[in-house]
Amino acid sequence: MERRDIDLSVSTYGVARKQHYDVVMLPWGATEPHNLHLPYLTDCILSHDVAVKAAERAYDEYGTKCMVMPPVAMGSQNPGQRELCFCVHSRYETQCAILTDIVSSLHHQGFRKLVIVNGHGGNNFKNMIRDLSLSYPDFFIACGEWFKMAPVAEYFERPGDHADEVETSAMMYFHPELVQLSEAGPGNANGFAIEALRRGLVWMPRHWNLVSPDDTGIGDPSLSTAEKGRRFVEAVTEAYARFLMEFARVKRAEDLYK
Numbered sequence: 274m275e276r277r278d279i280d281l282s283v284s285t286y287g288v289a290r291k292q293h294y295d296v297v298m299l300p301w302g303a304t305e306p307h308n309l310h311l312p313y314l315t316d317c318i319l320s321h322d323v324a325v326k327a328a329e330r331a332y333d334e335y336g337t338k339c340m341v342m343p344p345v346a347m348g349s350q351n352p353g354q355r356e357l358c359f360c361v362h363s364r365y366e367t368q369c370a371i372l373t374d375i376v377s378s379l380h381h382q383g384f385r386k387l388v389i390v391n392g393h394g395g396n397n398f399k400n401m402i403r404d405l406s407l408s409y410p411d412f413f414i415a416c417g418e419w420f421k422m423a424p425v426a427e428y429f430e431r432p433g434d435h436a437d438e439v440e441t442s443a444m445m446y447f448h449p450e451l452v453q454l455s456e457a458g459p460g461n462a463n464g465f466a467i468e469a470l471r472r473g474l475v476w477m478p479r480h481w482n483l484v485s486p487d488d489t490g491i492g493d494p495s496l497s498t499a500e501k502g503r504r505f506v507e508a509v510t511e512a513y514a515r516f517l518m519e520f521a522r523v524k525r526a527e528d529l530y531k
Contacts, residue, residue: 279328282321282343289340295521296331296339296386297379298324303348303393304361308436308490310457311444313359317344319440320392322447323419323506327390327513335518339388345371348393353482357489369401376405380412386520389416390513394434413523415516423508428501433460433492435485439505441494446502454497458488 277284278292300323302316312318321344328339347363355362372389379387389398402414425432425439432439437460444452462485469475485491523529 276325276329279332279339280325280341282341284340292338292340294340294384295337296388296517297384298328298339298341298388298390298517299375300324300341300344300390300392301348301396301398302344302346302391303350303395304346304359305348305350305354305393306357306360306489307440308458308460308488308494310453310455310494311436311441312451314344314346315436315440315444316348316392317346318448318451319443320344320390320419323392323443323509323513324390326506327510327517330510330514331517334514337514337518337521339517342375344392347371349395349397351395351478351481353480353484354489356482365401368396368398369404372398372401373405376409376412376414380409385412386523387412387414388517388520389414391416391418392420394418410526413520413526413529415520419509419513422512423505425505428505428508430496431493433462433490435492436460436490436494437492438494438497438501439492441497442499442502443506444502445497445499446506449499452497454494457494458490460485460488460490460492460494462491 275283277288300320302320304313306313307315324341328341331337331339347368350360350362354360398416402416405414420439429438465471
């Protein structure tokens with residue numbers, strides 16, 4: 274059932290203007306291939322659907338009212354991805370301009386709390402948020418990747434990190450009609466040859482055409498099920514709902530610290 278009071282993608286001004294919102298949620302994804310079996314907009318779809326379900330739980334369980342904005346499809350890509358048809362790379366400046374315009378609009382309208390629900394690992398908002406926190410010191414912005422809100426190892430047998438068992442199972446739970454599992458590639462991936470890069474001690478972007486030369490996936494999706502997706506999404510949205518309740522109580526910066 275549509276929740277027009279919490280999902281701006283289906284809401285109307287007549288509904289939204291009657292509500293008091295404690296927190297605004299902003300799903301942010303990307304436009305990129307997801308192996309051969311998931312939609313290009315998988316990161317947008319999942320970040321949005323997780324945010325809506327989390328907002329439902331936050332209100333039903335804690336009385337915290339959130340509005341979920343439409344997902345942003347402008348994601349940052351790695352070398353070797355822009356060569357893939359219809360994969361769109363958005364520069365830092367582009368993403369920063371989008372986020373700045375959203376924050377400026379929301380702040381002008383009286384909102385003071387924003388949670389970015391990130392669905393794309395290539396996105397990084399930390400420096401943007403630091404800058405915006407100086408420009409809007411009374412506006413609190415939090416950000417996290419939805420798939421890190423619960424321990425994946427407790428729910429999946431062979432998790433990867435792109436179009437894998439995690440994303441595929443979550444999509445099967447939310448939108449089974451959009452998943453063509455029989456068409457999926459194996460998601461075989463090459464790792465870094467240098468140990469420090471492999472262990473994450475040193476970072477550099479992965480060349481996607483060298484990491485995943487066959488199907489763009491990283492991680493075997495063949496064991497995915499809607500039930501695994503349901504269990505994981507339930508854990509993720511439970512964690513989000515509690516955070517939203519606690520975040521909504523913050524009135525000033527001092528409230529964030531013990």
